[in-house]
Amino acid sequence: MFAVFRDLIRYNIEFAIGVVLVTIVVLFALLSFFSPVDTSLIYLTIPDQPPSWQYWFGTNSRGQDMFWQLSTALRNSLTFGLIVALISRVISITVGLLAGYLGGWVDRALMFVNDIFVAVPIFPVLVLFYFVLRNNMDSLTLALIMACFGWPFDARLIRSVALGLKHREFTRHAVFAGMSTRKVLLEEHLPYVMPIVFATFMNNMLWSIGLEVTLAVLGFTNINNPTFGTVLYWANSHSAMVVGVWWWIVIPVILIVMTFLGLFLLAMSMNEYIDPRSRLRRMGA
Amino acid sequence: MTQDLLKVDGLKAYYQMDYFGVTREVRAVDDITMTIRKNEVYGIAGESSSGKTSFIKVLAAAIRPPMRIVAGTVKYDFKNGPIDVATASEAQIEGIRWRHLSYIMQGSMSVLNPVRRIGKTFEDFAKRPLGLSGEAYRARILNHLERLKLPADVLRAYPHELSGGMRQRVTIGLATVCHPEFVIADEPTTALDVVVQKEVLGLIREIQQDMGSSVVFVTHDMSVHANMADRVGIIYAGRLVEEGPTRQMFFAPKHPYTAHLVASLPRIGDTTQRPALEGRPPSLANPPAGCRFHPRCPLAIDKCKTEVPPLETVGPDHRTACWRWRDVEPLVKPQAMQGVIA
Amino acid sequence: MHGYLLFAGKRALLMLAVIFFGVSLTFLVTHLSPINPVEAALGRMTARSVSNPEAIVAMRAALTELYGVEAPLWSQYLNFWGRLVRGDLGPSLMAFPTPAMTLVMRAMPWTVTLLTVATLITFVVGNILGGLAGYSQNNKFLKAFGIVAIAIQPVPYYIVAFILLIIFGFLWPILPISGGFAMNVTPGMNWPYISSVLQHAILPASSLVLVGFGGWFLGMRALVSNVVTEDYVTYAELAGVKKSTIVGGYVMRNALVPQLTALAMALGGVFSGTVITEQVFNYPGLGSLLIDAVNAGDYSLVLAVSTVSVTAVAIAIFIVDLLHPLLDPRIRAE
């Protein structure tokens, strides 16, 4: 694994850029643990200060230091993405491996459910949940709901790999040796799908953080919890762009783009690394 | 009067791969020299991964990265002029494709476009080189299909709607519809059942005789060679190790590897045990020094481990690359071969 | 033909299942919540200055009838389906007494047109350019395109729309940034109206195209660079088949099959993106309506928009699915 990582950094420029971006973003998010201010409080500093040596990212109209505000927002957004990705990975691995390995009607039934979940437009559903839950809708609830919708694409992908594994020699050996289905899946097949799970993990984070931004911008989440989306929500509600507090908008947008681009590049280059056909082609080039 | 149509000289073609900084070289064709005459059927045999496909890909001017020609020439003497496909430009090669040189690729399922009707594929492949259109074109295609014993409605079918045998006949049809001078066929009958296999082979032979073209075909099935080929060449680990007239190769092989291949043919009523070949085929990335067959050869001597045996002429049209060709005995009695070879 | 019908039947079944699941989910989410919808909605309405006591009585009656709060859950559920089939989800509260369905139907054409046009442009252009990029990998122009696609593709819909809004709203105000058409034109078949509609659609459509384009471009590029290594492509090249035929009829044509599957699978997400884009540009479609309804606490309107969206997306997916066998003869044979 380490050697793969090193090779990717050295020979794949996209992966290298992705690693750099993600590292910067993660370090910045980790800084929030050392924040000298409580980021949930308002009017702690002079409002509307442009970026300066004292306030690197300026301050907003609510009297918050944007540096620490954004650092915390980044941490919260990333954590949110991680939680959604973790939970939905568990679902997609379970469904994918079971469908691929068991086949038959189990496969058909699971894939039918899978297709249903793919087809339901998630955004109206999330809005509906907010509409009903209102202020009871905290990050964790939202993450759970999104995880329930974030698995089907990847479950199908994992299933297609599991289908191939089923007919391999080691599976037959394991079955003859009397291994239970659970054991075969966990010990024999799981390691094979792990690289895909990794790549989809990042894609899933992109998806969930992006949706959270969208919901939060509309004010459809807990707006007092700093995230990428709520930062923009407050900026919009104070018409930051109109009154000239541009740094309240521009800096978070840059950070968001960095985060998304970084994660996307990682996912993309890993995908390419995993796909043996594009690998073959690259060898020829 | 026989005339040479193709002269291959000192041909080396390697797969050169560069993957994450690690360079790997597979010497799939390593110094092959041979000639193929007008109007002859030349069979190429050898075990899996010995470089058969790689070699005839070069003959077919189908060189794609990561394969590269490292040395040698591949000179054809076509009616529209001589050409060396190892050095010719893509435009020059365009000029000989399908009208003079055609190729039946290995694997009949994957060489037909799955979303295109057969008739459309025929148009793509044949309309331009034939220079026909309308009724004349249609008549020509239908006539050709009839010769291939294919019903006219295959033209409206998609590849997946055809049986394996029909698909193979379609690919043969595609390759021969323009009456090329030189046809290259890679395992045209593998994966077909015995009856269909016979039919397809008969077809190739028939078409070849009608058109007076030369055919080079590859298969590791020696009994097919026995029935089809005028001459047979044996490739071992990227090298031509023996070639000769089919009868000579079967009755009096002069290379231990050929002797082994011939002996491993199944024969009715013969129950004698033959020693199996030991060891694995050599790696083409790192082939053994000297004679590449020495680690598995029952006759190997010290010299074989260091010195490469040259292709020596050992009879009319018969050449072999073995230091000890004089000591090679057929592993089966000639009379046992009678049923096998025509 | 038989194979086609079987395929279409299976897909229709899936569509019905999606509608059933989506509508049931909508119902359950709204009805299992601990909040009494009637009182909650009324509370929010009265807080918003609807104080005419007669109107409130009428609303309470309408809401109570709509939700049948007293009845057991399953009968409420059946009742809900019945109303849905009749296309009657009660009056909207924020535009009382206009029926919620009327508002939905008024917004529908805007969204459908915006989405269809944007998706078609994205799909066609993305696939053609991506296909060419995959086939001629050394083309500088297409390489540059690839880099741009990689940079924009992962950015969320909202951010792209927002950046366009900032550019064209503040930095370089040449395009209308809000609404479906200008105030000073009369809707109808007249040129000022049509031109105003087109102008207003440019920004929302471009933001949808910008975000969607990259995915199709990159997907097609990857697919094509795999398809070109297929034997049938090599074989056609060896036979000297015309380049244009190879690119169109062999390479792209085969790569398009999985792309169409991807299109069907992407529609749900694309619709979600439209909702937010409409909100940013204040476009009079379903998305804006949904968000207004949520903000106004308009229960029946939220229900109407959600169920209609789920149904519309399911139907759109079904239509794309029906195209599939036309591209891939193998499906017809199954």
Ligand SMILES: Nc1ncnc2c1ncn2[C@@H]1O[C@H](COP(=O)(O)OP(=O)(O)OP(=O)(O)O)[C@@H](O)[C@H]1O
């Ligand atoms: N595209 C390729 N890239 C790298 N190596 C290749 C490629 N094609 C073939 N090789 C290698 O070249 C060697 C010769 O392969 P080739 O296909 O010519 O064998 P063959 O004799 O035709 O075998 P078979 O009877 O199985 O068809 C093998 O070791 C193979 O691994």
Ligand code: SF4
């Ligand atoms: S040269 Fe030596 S090793 Fe090679 S085939 Fe002849 S006897 Fe065997």
Ligand SMILES: [Mg+2]
């Ligand atoms: Mg081969």
